[in-house]
Amino acid sequence: MFRKFNYLKHKAGKLREELDPTRPKSGLMDQIEQLYEEAVAVKNLIIRSNLRLVVSIAKRHVGPVDNFFELVSDGNMSLMRAVEKFDFGRGNKFSTYASWAIMKNFARTIPDELRRRDRFRTSNEEMFSATEDVRSDQYEQEHAQEQREQQIGKILERLDDREQKIIISRFGLVRGQEPLTLKEVGAEMGVTKERVRQIEARALSKLRKAAQEEKIEIPGL
CATH class of the missing domain: 1.10.10.10 (Winged helix-like DNA-binding domain superfamily/Winged helix DNA-binding domain)
Known part of the structure; x- marks a missing residue:
């Protein structure tokens, strides 16, 4: 999906460079608009496919005084930005990249997460491990x-x-x-x-x- 998403954006951008703002051709404008609409449709599909990831990470980060719905909203914004910035050519999984982006955003907005990020920031794996260890007692996590x-x-x-x-x-x-x-x-x-x-x-x-x-x-x- 990312290959198609990037291709559509690139092609639309190239056609936009050919557009004469003083005498725009309606056919070319329609073609550019169609490409952008297709790109947005692909982007929305990627976002919808990963919404559950945001909720899952938010549930692990929410504390007794945190706002769960705001965390989900912030996480969704991080997900949208991640879709735009993701470079599929590097061979990484988008879910891994998006998880990192979402948790990094939470680390800035949640004081406890910020302290954990400062202690565990040498690699993605260490960050993932740190978030899993927010509470040492698994039973307490499940009970809460x-x-x-x-x-x-x-x-x-x-x-x-x-x-x-x-x-x-x-x-x-x-x-x-x-x-x-x-x-x-x-x-x-x-x-x-x-x-x-x-x-x-x-x-x-x-x-x-x-x-x-x-x-x-x-x-x-």
Whole structure:
């Protein structure tokens, strides 16, 4: 996919150089636009294929006072930038490159991760090992994760069915389910992606209020 993505961008860029801004040819402009649209479609496919990776890494990094949903949002931005910068010609796997980019971003935004990055930054493998050792006791990790899921499930009950579906779909809160884009959720529900965005914002506001009322500290609100 990256070979096709880079080829489409390169070809569109070359044609753009041939474009005379004073007398642009409509046929050439249409061709450039078509190439860019195809490139964006390939890019979006790559992003959708790796959204679950963002959620997985965010779950490993989230702490008791961290915002899980913000971490996912930040991770998605890192994923998008990684797609643009990835050089497939070097022979590396994109998942490895993207994981590194996402965790490096988290290391800048989470103080504890920043300290760990300063201690373990000699290689990608060491960084991956450091993130796996955030908590020394695996049982405590699993127990904390179960508690978070129970707490999230409790306040999700405060939302109506449509709001619940959007939050669960957007953030991949069901195990084994990949996060969906605004457009994908909208297609499932028969509404525009902007409408999904509005409902999502309203639902997150309700969740924050519910968490405060229940005196529950949810990483993600």
